[in-house]
Amino acid sequence: DAKTTQPPSMDCAEGRAANLPCNHSTISGNEYVYWYRQIHSQGPQYIIHGLKNNETNEMASLIITEDRKSSTLILPHATLRDTAVYYCIVRKKGNAGKSTFGDGTTLTVKP
Amino acid sequence: EAGVAQSPRYKIIEKRQSVAFWCNPISGHATLYWYQQILGQGPKLLIQFQNNGVVDDSQLPKDRFSAERLKGVDSTLKIQPAKLEDSAVYLCASSSLGSGFTSGNTIYFGEGSWLTVV
Numbered sequence: 291d292a293k294t295t296q297p298p299s300m301d302c303a304e305g306r307a308a309n310l311p312c313n314h315s316t317i318s319g320n321e322y323v324y325w326y327r328q329i330h331s332q333g334p335q336y337i338i339h340g341l342k343n344n345e346t347n348e349m350a351s352l353i354i355t356e357d358r359k360s361s362t363l364i365l366p367h368a369t370l371r372d373t374a375v376y377y378c379i380v381r382k383k384g385n386a387g388k389s390t391f392g393d394g395t396t397l398t399v400k401p
Numbered sequence: 402e403a404g405v406a407q408s409p410r411y412k413i414i415e416k417r418q419s420v421a422f423w424c425n426p427i428s429g430h431a432t433l434y435w436y437q438q439i440l441g442q443g444p445k446l447l448i449q450f451q452n453n454g455v456v457d458d459s460q461l462p463k464d465r466f467s468a469e470r471l472k473g474v475d476s477t478l479k480i481q482p483a484k485l486e487d488s489a490v491y492l493c494a495s496s497s498l499g500s501g502f503t504s505g506n507t508i509y510f511g512e513g514s515w516l517t518v519v
Contacts, residue, residue, distance in 0.1 A: 324507075324508075326508075331512075332512055332513075333405075333492050333494070333510030333511050333512050333513050334444065334492070334494075334510045335510070336507050336508065336509065339507065375443075377443055389434075389446065389508060390446070391436075391443030391444045391445070392443050393441075393442055393443050394443055
């Protein structure tokens with residue numbers, strides 16, 4: 291599975307959009323981009339995933355560049371409860387691929 | 402829908418002792434994962450089962466770690482003997498074998514079992 295690169299930390303003001311970048315320059319055509327977050331003392335929580343089109347759900351939006359080498363997770367109106375570590379991983383469809391987590395981005399939402 | 406259940410939630414043991422963690426995945430999920438997460442790091446996959454067969458155990462320290470999923474449902478992860486560096490959160494996760502893009506493939510995690518080896 292492709293390796294991902296994320297900034298170690300980011301800050302965001304409460305109520306503003308949080309834009310979390312992820313580089314996955316070695317992604318292959320059959321690999322999806324997944325985003326998870328982990329709030330302190332809890333297991334990782336699924337947020338969203340995509341292949342090449344932009345995706346939106348009730349939690350977030352995912353923007354994937356045309357060449358698929360990078361993506362951005364957008365939390366449109368960040369709240370204090372969104373403070374967490376955010377992980378970007380790439381994974382093949384189905385369960386054949388290993389899901390390799392990096393160290394993620396620690397997002398701190400400030401009042 | 403019930404989530405992934407794990408127990409115990411917390412465990413403190415002395416080095417060289419043994420410990421076992423239990424996991425009950427989401428009903429119907431064929432794939433089960435055990436991850437190790439050391440403080441400050443992302444989860445690292447230890448072993449992946451599909452039904453009761455091992456798909457990937459390349460990062461499992463087999464001299465001290467073992468895992469089984471006998472009936473393709475519950476799973477146990479054992480460490481014997483434990484070392485100080487095994488102090489970590491052990492996360493169990495599961496996913497289904499859905500074929501569509503929007504179904505299956507998403508991995509759901511339990512709350513984790515926190516192990517401290519002293």
